[in-house]
Amino acid sequence: NAGVTQTPKFQVLKTGQSMTLQCAQDMNHEYMSWYRQDPGMGLRLIHYSVGAGITDQGEVPNGYNVSRSTTEDFPLRLLSAAPSQTSVYFCASSYLRGGSGNTIYFGEGSWLTVV
Amino acid sequence: GNSVTQMEGPVTLSEEAFLTINCTYTATGYPSLFWYVQYPGEGLQLLLKATKADDKGSNKGFEATYRKETTSFHLEKGSVQVSDSAVYFCALSDPAGYGGATNKLIFGTGTLLAVQP
Numbered sequence: 001n002a003g004v005t006q007t008p009k010f011q012v013l014k015t016g017q018s019m020t021l022q023c024a025q026d027m028n029h030e031y032m033s034w035y036r037q038d039p040g041m042g043l044r045l046i047h048y049s050v051g052a053g054i055t056d057q058g059e060v061p062n063g064y065n066v067s068r069s070t071t072e073d074f075p076l077r078l079l080s081a082a083p084s085q086t087s088v089y090f091c092a093s094s095y096l097r098g099g100s101g102n103t104i105y106f107g108e109g110s111w112l113t114v115v
Numbered sequence: 116g117n118s119v120t121q122m123e124g125p126v127t128l129s130e131e132a133f134l135t136i137n138c139t140y141t142a143t144g145y146p147s148l149f150w151y152v153q154y155p156g157e158g159l160q161l162l163l164k165a166t167k168a169d170d171k172g173s174n175k176g177f178e179a180t181y182r183k184e185t186t187s188f189h190l191e192k193g194s195v196q197v198s199d200s201a202v203y204f205c206a207l208s209d210p211a212g213y214g215g216a217t218n219k220l221i222f223g224t225g226t227l228l229a230v231q232p
Binding site: 004031033035040041042043044045048058090092094096101102103104105106107108109 | 119147149151157158159160161164166204208218219220222223224225
């Protein structure tokens with residue numbers, strides 16, 4: 001019963017390094033997304049996808065890239081890490097049908113520190 | 116634009132006390148409303164939801180009623196337990212969006228609940 005799986009759970013990066021946060025879901029969800037969680041700011045949407053080959057920007061996309069080559073996977077790439085990207089990252093997925101009442105399922109989070 | 120405002124924490128209660136966490140929203144159209152809970156070191160889990168005015172969502176003893184007239188979705192529980200200690204997030208998704216935009220959640224800042232034995 002995997003649900004939404006994120007790796008790694010913890011990562012420390014140096015400024016300027018690049019890395020990829022992996023996200024996979026086994027529920028055949030069309031919709032996948034990435035959020036970042038910062039103290040006092042709740043969760044903010046970075047990028048989202050409504051299916052393989054289709055991605056779009058959320059509220060805070062700068063410094064991040066995504067791609068969706070399969071229904072199951074939605075990796076988030078940090079091209080050149082900055083201290084401002086220190087955060088907790090959550091991947092989430094859901095069905096598209098059912099409209100705005102869909103339940104969004106979240107992964108357990110990836111704690112990223114950029115020094 | 117759409118936004119969610121929820122009461123700041125931390126909220127500290129004794130076991131068996133009554134809980135209210137206030138949440139109000141601003142949205143165009145008629146959003147769906149959610150409460151998510153985040154236990155320490157874990158991801159977010161859906162606690163309850165309501166998709167139209169006057170709907171009441173409920174789960175695990177928690178309740179919230181979608182009040183369109185006051186644009187509110189306050190979370191309540193009659194008797195909290197130590198195991199309820201967590202961060203609670205109010206969120207909305209806007210049905211006016213197209214396709215995947217309807218699944219975009221806008222979150223409040225979260226309220227930390229600490230329940231003492």
